[in-house]
Amino acid sequence: QLQLQESGPGLVKPSETLSLTCTVSGDSISRSSYYWGWLRQPPGKGLEWIGSIFYSGSTYYNPSLKSRVTISVDTSKNQFSLKLSSVTAADTAVYYCARHSGGSYSRRFDYWGQGTLVTVSS
């Protein structure tokens, strides 16, 4: 059974960079024909897609966050990572990693991590 697990600091200071890692188990990132994505959910609010990466390193990002986001993949560790720079309180959210599956007209998130709360505060 595919499992995803987010890890990283739960508290980040304003203006600093948020860094999270997602460890995938139950399948190999490099063997699969899937994208792997990051999403977030501010407390009490809805879901927002941040960006996604293919095992080859090909990425695409939410235009509203693109200038601050970098997603990378480490196939040797079966992990992919998120970096979000210049964070503010508005970036406080539960961050999820997920498998991004489906064809060009049917992209969806079929496996999710449990989520990790990141608070931006001094």
Added chain:
Amino acid sequence: QSVLTQPPSVSGAPGQRVTISCTGSSSNIGAAYDVHWYQQLPGAAPKLLIYANSNRPSGVPDRFSGSKSGTSASLAITGLQAEDEADYYCQSYDSSLSGSVFGGGTKLTVL
């Protein structure tokens, strides 16, 4: 403001049928991109409930069904149960934004 529009809340009594709408535009749902639905129980991660407009992943009861027409989609839940009380989100792809977009979510209350 979310790209896809959902009602903030719906409610129904046990055993009843409820529907949740998801309205988009010509750059997402109307552009033939599929709609997917997620169920988020309190304190839990979202779970894929319906994919590609009307398909249920293994293990999802057939009380849940989805449909799509034009620039809108709907999620129907029949035989409401207390355990269905959750937030529901629709999701699609938007060609103008070149990425995945979500509805604002609908809170289902089972009376």
